[in-house]
Amino acid sequence: MLTCRYGWLRLQPGDRVLDLGCGAGRHAFEAAKQGAQVVACDLDLAELKDVRALLGAMTESGEIAEPAGGWAVNGNALSLPFPDGAFDRIIASEVMEHIPDDAGAAAELARVLRPGGTIAVTVPSWLPEQICWALTEEYHAPHVPGGHVRIYSESTLRRRLRDAGLKPGAAHHAHALHSPYWWLKCAVGTTNDEHPLVQAYLKLLIWDIAKAPLVTRLADRVLNPVLGKSLVVYAEKEF
Numbered sequence: 001m002l003t004c005r006y007g008w009l010r011l012q013p014g015d016r017v018l019d020l021g022c023g024a025g026r027h028a029f030e031a032a033k034q035g036a037q038v039v040a041c042d043l044d045l046a047e048l049k050d051v052r053a054l055l056g057a058m059t060e061s062g063e064i065a066e067p068a069g070g071w072a073v074n075g076n077a078l079s080l081p082f083p084d085g086a087f088d089r090i091i092a093s094e095v096m097e098h099i100p101d102d103a104g105a106a107a108e109l110a111r112v113l114r115p116g117g118t119i120a121v122t123v124p125s126w127l128p129e130q131i132c133w134a135l136t137e138e139y140h141a142p143h144v145p146g147g148h149v150r151i152y153s154e155s156t157l158r159r160r161l162r163d164a165g166l167k168p169g170a171a172h173h174a175h176a177l178h179s180p181y182w183w184l185k186c187a188v189g190t191t192n193d194e195h196p197l198v199q200a201y202l203k204l205l206i207w208d209i210a211k212a213p214l215v216t217r218l219a220d221r222v223l224n225p226v227l228g229k230s231l232v233v234y235a236e237k238e239f
Contacts, residue, residue, distance in 0.1 A: 020095055097123050179228070
């Protein structure tokens with residue numbers, strides 16, 4: 001389940017790609033399968049271990065073919081362990097909302113992006129996020145360590161990127177069908193995974209991801225502009 005659109009990112013085979021805050025690695029895996037040389041970067045060592053193992057398995061099975069490749073690197077968004085201009089493309093998916101100094105993180109991302117390179121930054125969308133915050137304090141900081149520290153409007157995210165020296169361009173929303181799932185979680189308790197309504201909706205999402213039926217794909221497309229769980233903004237580093 002990808003959030004950013006690789007065509008909009010202008011991803012090409014052979015590109016050097018940074019997936020910052022890679023989590024379980026979904027964006028890194030797809031970029032490597034499309035021929036990129038990918039660095040999956042995260043603070044969570046346990047997740048990085050799993051990402052490294054799966055990248056290795058994909059290489060051995062031929063899903064990732066040379067010269068493409070994938071590496072897992074531990075790193076902090078405010079002090080990235082890479083030289084200036086190291087990457088052609090950057091994906092920062094659902095990261096910025098966790099970082100108190102998001103301006104500093106945006107500056108680091110701009111630093112390691114080459115001139116002419118592109119970046120996709122995704123954050124929780126304003127309206128779905130407002131509802132989650134209103135439903136429970138269990139969802140966000142300071143009540144949850146490492147939780148979301150702010151709610152972004154599109155204009156705020158664009159301003160952060162411009163202030164870092166990037167030129168924001170196209171944008172879209174994604175995953176409208178996921179918003180009600182998180183509202184349910186917030187309503188019944190974010191750790192109450194066994195609640196029948198949460199379980200039922202999770203089964204729907206898993207079915208949708210696995211089968212991608214036309215009815216849910218159309219619903220997602222129609223609802224995304226208003227209810228999309230994620231906002232994606234693409235930007236370029238000018239020469």
